[in-house]
Amino acid sequence: MAFIPKVQIEKVNIKYQTLDGETNALEDISLSIREGEFVSIVGPSGCGKSTLLSLISGLLKPTSGQVLIDGKPPQGSSQKLGYMLQQDYLFEWRTVYKNIMLGLEIQGKNKHSVKNKVHNLLKQYGLWSFRHYYPHQLSGGMRQRVALIRTLAVDPEILLLDEPFAALDYQTRLTLEDEVATILKRANKTVILVTHDISEAVAMSDRVIVISKRPGRVKADFKIEYAAGRLAPFETRKAPEFRNYFNCIWKELDIHVEGTPSG
Amino acid sequence: MWKEHLVAKLKQHLGKGGVTPEHAHYLAQIRLGKLAVWATQLTLLIALILFWEVGANMRLIDPFITSQPSSIYHTFLRMAKDSSIFLHTGITVLETTLSFIIGTIAGSLIAVFLWWSDFFSRVLDPYIVILNSTPKIALGPLFIVFLGDGMKSIITMALTISIIVTIVMVYTGFREVDPNKIKLIRTFGANKLQILQKVVLPASVPTMMAALKVNVGMSFVGVIVGEFLVARAGLGYLIVYGQQVFQLHLAMTSVVVLIITAAVLYQLVACLENRFLRWKE
Ligand SMILES: Nc1ncnc2c1ncn2[C@@H]1O[C@H](COP(=O)(O)OP(=O)(O)O)[C@@H](O)[C@H]1O
Ligand SMILES: [Mg+2]
Numbered sequence: 204m205a206f207i208p209k210v211q212i213e214k215v216n217i218k219y220q221t222l223d224g225e226t227n228a229l230e231d232i233s234l235s236i237r238e239g240e241f242v243s244i245v246g247p248s249g250c251g252k253s254t255l256l257s258l259i260s261g262l263l264k265p266t267s268g269q270v271l272i273d274g275k276p277p278q279g280s281s282q283k284l285g286y287m288l289q290q291d292y293l294f295e296w297r298t299v300y301k302n303i304m305l306g307l308e309i310q311g312k313n314k315h316s317v318k319n320k321v322h323n324l325l326k327q328y329g330l331w332s333f334r335h336y337y338p339h340q341l342s343g344g345m346r347q348r349v350a351l352i353r354t355l356a357v358d359p360e361i362l363l364l365d366e367p368f369a370a371l372d373y374q375t376r377l378t379l380e381d382e383v384a385t386i387l388k389r390a391n392k393t394v395i396l397v398t399h400d401i402s403e404a405v406a407m408s409d410r411v412i413v414i415s416k417r418p419g420r421v422k423a424d425f426k427i428e429y430a431a432g433r434l435a436p437f438e439t440r441k442a443p444e445f446r447n448y449f450n451c452i453w454k455e456l457d458i459h460v461e462g463t464p465s466g
Numbered sequence: 467m468w469k470e471h472l473v474a475k476l477k478q479h480l481g482k483g484g485v486t487p488e489h490a491h492y493l494a495q496i497r498l499g500k501l502a503v504w505a506t507q508l509t510l511l512i513a514l515i516l517f518w519e520v521g522a523n524m525r526l527i528d529p530f531i532t533s534q535p536s537s538i539y540h541t542f543l544r545m546a547k548d549s550s551i552f553l554h555t556g557i558t559v560l561e562t563t564l565s566f567i568i569g570t571i572a573g574s575l576i577a578v579f580l581w582w583s584d585f586f587s588r589v590l591d592p593y594i595v596i597l598n599s600t601p602k603i604a605l606g607p608l609f610i611v612f613l614g615d616g617m618k619s620i621i622t623m624a625l626t627i628s629i630i631v632t633i634v635m636v637y638t639g640f641r642e643v644d645p646n647k648i649k650l651i652r653t654f655g656a657n658k659l660q661i662l663q664k665v666v667l668p669a670s671v672p673t674m675m676a677a678l679k680v681n682v683g684m685s686f687v688g689v690i691v692g693e694f695l696v697a698r699a700g701l702g703y704l705i706v707y708g709q710q711v712f713q714l715h716l717a718m719t720s721v722v723v724l725i726i727t728a729a730v731l732y733q734l735v736a737c738l739e740n741r742f743l744r745w746k747e
Contacts, residue, residue: 262652286653292646296668305664306654357654 207274208235209393215268228254230418241394243404246414252397256363260286285359291350293338300334306357324352344375361393380436405448406436413455423455533718541719558700565624566685573632581640602626615696624688628681639673675739
């Protein structure tokens, strides 16, 4: 059986058209991502990271080139994909529980068996006792967890996460990184994580892809391996290789404002 | 001695539910503020009524023109005895409710249609703008020609006012829904109907409630003007009739009943709003 990558991007260009002109967002991007791989994407802001995720999700069509999911072009909105946007966009008129059920409602999957799974997720992420709360009653970290569970509830094979931890304070971020990486790894999900935090990328991923300034191109592609094997992000930050990877990526990024060393 | 006791008693009552003495003090402070506003409002009303009554008795103002509270009260009692006031009020309320409900439903449906079809919303935009800025009341005489001098004309009059307001307010609400929320639901594969059901409509509930509140008032205006023009019954008719035969007691009584009715209708809609917006608490 031939090896088919989970996500394959072939020579993709994306240009945004507006009345004022066009923006060349992504140029000649080719990538292939294995099943179960945890890939981080880093790059200066405005380089097209969010665009790349929208492209993979199928919400955005490439100007040229193609995207293949499991070797096939995605049909409409693929139910294999879960896409977590840059902000939580919780519906303030729905309770935590109803927010989480949103995707299942849309996909007509809110059956009894699925509800059990949602209950488990709520307990796993410490949100069970908050399930009847409204979003404005939650802290930033809790809102982000709700958004994550909403994405996980539909049981996607591929997760697209757009800076999911960016708005959180440092402690909450470290905790959530740990939780999320462990849970997703155990479930063998394919994950594409966009972040501007190099240490987060190095700590969580099997692979880090650096995108250049606009128009975005793949500038570097690092395989992250630890002698001690796959560890939880909190542990990897202490591993001897961590600093090394961090510095290499820092150099590739070649910028002066974004991502301060913090690990 | 008893005075201090009373003040202490009042303080205790105002601070009820406080979890600590400080909290009780805080609650008492807030409740005292509310009480003061409420008491002043009531005093103002009573003062106004007293001034009106006494002023009329002392001929500072002419009760033949302005009527006076006691006469209004007696007129009301007389009209309540033969039920005529309830009949007239009922008719006005019926007409207002009908045009309010039809205006709200039809207006919202049209707003949904405009949201659904970007093309038609752009085509119809200038027509709506012009209709919105036209004083619809000016069309009243035309409606009488088209529809005869009955309830149909009155309701149509009120409907034209309320429907346009509804369309404009609701459609604007739809347009202001965060496009990212729509993007979010599209990541789950939502189709256009689902986007409408799950995002656009619920997100617009606050605007729709605001539209309802404006709408009651608008329908009321339409109905009263309609009744001025053509009616043989209703509060608007009573006011015009009272003025024509120079029975200002009758006209004033009708105005007072009108004000109370308007307040009740508005409160009913406000209650509805509270029910629908519980998540905002
Ligand atoms: N809908 C759009 N229309 C026009 N230009 C856009 C649109 N979305 C993004 N862009 C532009 O494309 C570039 C890449 O955007 P984005 O993917 O959001 O970057 P990043 O997520 O890396 O910060 C930016 O310059 C942005 O201004
Ligand atoms: Mg972005």
